[in-house]
Amino acid sequence: MRPSCATIDLDALRANYLLAQRLAGARTLAVVKADAYGHGAIACAKALEPLADGFAVAFLEEALPLRTSGIRSPIVLLEGAFDPGELEAAAELDLWPVVHHEAQLRMLELAPRRPRRVWIKINSGMNRTGFAPREAPNVWRRLQALPGLEPPVWMTHFACADDPCSTMTLEQIRRFHGGVAGLPGETSLANSAALLAWPQARGDWARPGILLYGGNPLLTGAEPGEAASLRPVMRLTSKVFATRRLAPGEALGYGATFIAERPVRVGLVAIGYADGYPRHAPTGTPVAVAGRRTRLIGRVSMDMLTVDLTPLPEDVGLGAAVELWGETVSVDEVARAAGTISYELLCHVKRVQRLHRGTELTP
Numbered sequence: 001m002r003p004s005c006a007t008i009d010l011d012a013l014r015a016n017y018l019l020a021q022r023l024a025g026a027r028t029l030a031v032v033k034a035d036a037y038g039h040g041a042i043a044c045a046k047a048l049e050p051l052a053d054g055f056a057v058a059f060l061e062e063a064l065p066l067r068t069s070g071i072r073s074p075i076v077l078l079e080g081a082f083d084p085g086e087l088e089a090a091a092e093l094d095l096w097p098v099v100h101h102e103a104q105l106r107m108l109e110l111a112p113r114r115p116r117r118v119w120i121k122i123n124s125g126m127n128r129t130g131f132a133p134r135e136a137p138n139v140w141r142r143l144q145a146l147p148g149l150e151p152p153v154w155m156t157h158f159a160c161a162d163d164p165c166s167t168m169t170l171e172q173i174r175r176f177h178g179g180v181a182g183l184p185g186e187t188s189l190a191n192s193a194a195l196l197a198w199p200q201a202r203g204d205w206a207r208p209g210i211l212l213y214g215g216n217p218l219l220t221g222a223e224p225g226e227a228a229s230l231r232p233v234m235r236l237t238s239k240v241f242a243t244r245r246l247a248p249g250e251a252l253g254y255g256a257t258f259i260a261e262r263p264v265r266v267g268l269v270a271i272g273y274a275d276g277y278p279r280h281a282p283t284g285t286p287v288a289v290a291g292r293r294t295r296l297i298g299r300v301s302m303d304m305l306t307v308d309l310t311p312l313p314e315d316v317g318l319g320a321a322v323e324l325w326g327e328t329v330s331v332d333e334v335a336r337a338a339g340t341i342s343y344e345l346l347c348h349v350k351r352v353q354r355l356h357r358g359t360e361l362t363p
Ligand SMILES: *Cc1c(COP(=O)(O)O)cnc(C)c1O
Pocket: 031, 033, 078, 157, 190, 191, 192, 193, 207, 208, 209, 210, 211, 217
């Protein structure tokens, strides 16, 4: 079998969740949308269920397998219902949909059967979804008219929480509280970046995603602070399945983008962009071979990529273990080199075996 694997450390996931919960000082939803950012939503939710206050997914189809596999905690649908039938399903399965615009609120008012609780999204400046802060009292009046609904959770989402120097987050917090102050219900503001950088964004419910998986969402240059204690959850690994030597002047791979300036020892690694490794990662992107850091060279192909073995001892060659990201090379470093964010790399992983490791917790 091709030796390419994503190993998911469920103990690290739980440690990161506990860190998030400590930072939040409040109930904390584990965001497991997009198959838990590529880590396997069912396995991750089962590992977290004894600790977690609840979960969040993007939409109904992501919540169904969690309920089917026995997850009983609250589950928030971050995009809410797409049609009236979904509100009924949410009611049936005790899912908490977000309501973020007029059409969704109408749907809720007309629904024959409603979920027990909804989350109302307030647009505090990101200008994607959400009611204007000044509309909140009116939304509350309309909710009050609906029998069987508990007071909502008022939520908002930040555009720039990853930038500790931006003034936008404080402005968003101000606008949000300006809209919902005095209304019954609870609040939810913080994503991962806000938990790490903005203690002012505390509320009754936090919503960390990437932090659970060990990604640091803060822009480079920000103080690592609590992010320094995050543990990587996914290790993406493969092996060197062939080696070759390039003489000075010889080219490597598609586009001949890498030309050896001196003799170069090349390792071919059995993973490529069809597995989710970013094709845009340039020569120089860090990679670990036999536990030592070296660099990617040449263009990433669909099924393989090439690494520089020249700086490593001669006996590191055929069969050597390769870590694309994980303990030795962080997914954030690879993302930065490839001009993207860890979120995208993690949720694109596919075609490799996925193994979950960790101590079984007895509930
Ligand atoms: C995805 C998402 C989150 C989690 O964001 P992270 O940056 O991964 O912590 C929180 N809130 C909402 C509304 C989201 O869509």
